[in-house]
Amino acid sequence: MSAWLDWLAGPLRYPFMVRGLLAAVMAGAVCALVGTYVVLRGMAFLGDALAHAILPGVAVGYLVAGGARGSLFWWGLATAVLTSLGIGAISRVAKVKEDTAIGIIFAGMFALGIALLSTVRDYSVDLAHLLFGDVLGVSTADLRLTALFGGAVVLLIIAFYKEFMVLSFDPVLAATLRIPARLFEYLLLVLIAVAVVVSMQTVGVALMVAMLVTPAATAYLVTRRLPVMMVLAAAMAAFSGLVGLYLSYYAGVASGAAIVLTCTALFGLVWGARSLARRIRPQESSLG
């Protein structure tokens, strides 16, 4: 028993681990919450592209600040919001198919980010941090920003719950109710962008799509109610953040990868359990 407690308390002796845990829990929950809509509306590719497209902005911030990381959040935020609005515009006017357009532009932006960073000597460590996260490097100021912006995302998702739900489920009803569809489409994109930036330090841009998609997809396996799905997704993402960091601490695995792998394992577990339950009681639906 006490060995178990020691095991749990072990990492908590280090303030950077406590900050990391808090960041992972908050970022995970926020990402999973907006991720619910990413999954339901089939925006996974867009979310991935959005995360990658931040890189050039962050790279410029990095170069401007001469390697200091204090201002990277703001550079990321500005880039992400601009990019999300750009995506909204592209999907309106593009003559190419939307996913093709997204692919062209965002692979380009990602490459630009890497090119910019590569002008610095010894850039590989910082590049790795941006790509795969650096949750143990989270400062108190970072934590405050995460709480502030993550909280704002959560509040907006709750406040406009009805509108987002109707727009996602039945655009025709939304039109008869005169819900300003375009406004809310853009708002959703911006919220995804903010969630991505909030989680940038936790899992990095390369693994971001997992945080958006996996917990929400896991929740969808066990419920057919939107509010339940949102709460479950957020809870599972937060839990994965905790477990992932402990895993990272004790097994010496990269933290971002450990968090994402925990999410994936959880999905596999739930999926397996559900298939098993169906085989045992095939007539009964596990969804209610």
Add this chain to the structure above:
Amino acid sequence: MIQGRPSTARAGRRGAESTLLRTLWKSPSARRRDAHRPGTSILEVSGLTVRYDGRLALDDVSFQLKAGELVAVVGPNAGGKSTLFKVIAGVLQPSQGQIHVYGHEPGGHICIAYVPQRSQVDWTFPANVADVVMMGRIGRMGLLGWPQSRDWEMVRGSIEVVGLAELARRPIDQLSGGQQQRMFIARALAQEAELMLMDEPLTGLDVTSQQDILAILGQLRERGVTVMVAMHDLKLAAERFDRVMLLKRRLLAMGSSEQVFTPDRLVEAYGGHLRLVQAGEEMLAVSDTCCEEGAEPGERLA
């Protein structure tokens, strides 16, 4: 005029539900006084023309509806029925012409409920029947509003009226086509609309379900709700509706079934693809889906 009568076997159940709906439903005339311009007809359409990329779908359509009318909209495929409903619901902008609902422009009106022909909704969406019906209340909740106990009552009442009470908690991806249709009708009921536009609510339903829905329409009329129903069954249109509208791009005719379903007009609308049956004094059109082998246009009308 023949009115919608529920079959006697179901009359008892229906009667009880009718009272339920009545207690929940605030009288439209009571609401009309404060919300609408007095002395206007509920729906006034004038010179309505709709083009899709230059092709005419509706051509100079004009008509008026009085409150509490039950109107069947019939016409051949591609006749413009769905287009008409979309424009009135405010989902589609007309090329020309005006629409006034109680003297106001369409769109954003919680007093119009629209049940599309094929609802383009995401059937994998995590929602159950009650959740979808609750969406009908959103227009009344306002920005940042949440469901109140009255909203829940309306939802429960509407679900009971369409006979889905046992399925209220069932996820929508586990419904049959007929159940889906009833769910959307319940949503329109929950909206407490004064004008309901139902695009082919009877298509694909078995006879019992059709009768159930026709009974609901009868109740709605009793409540003073105006209902327009697009449909293909001319016999039902003639028997169960106050007025009939025959639409083939232009409004060919509107009035009682005797006035509208004349041989000339039916041939104009459907060509020969229609079987007409002489029933006493009146011509009855039985089906517009198929012509019999070898029947020539107009042959049976001689």
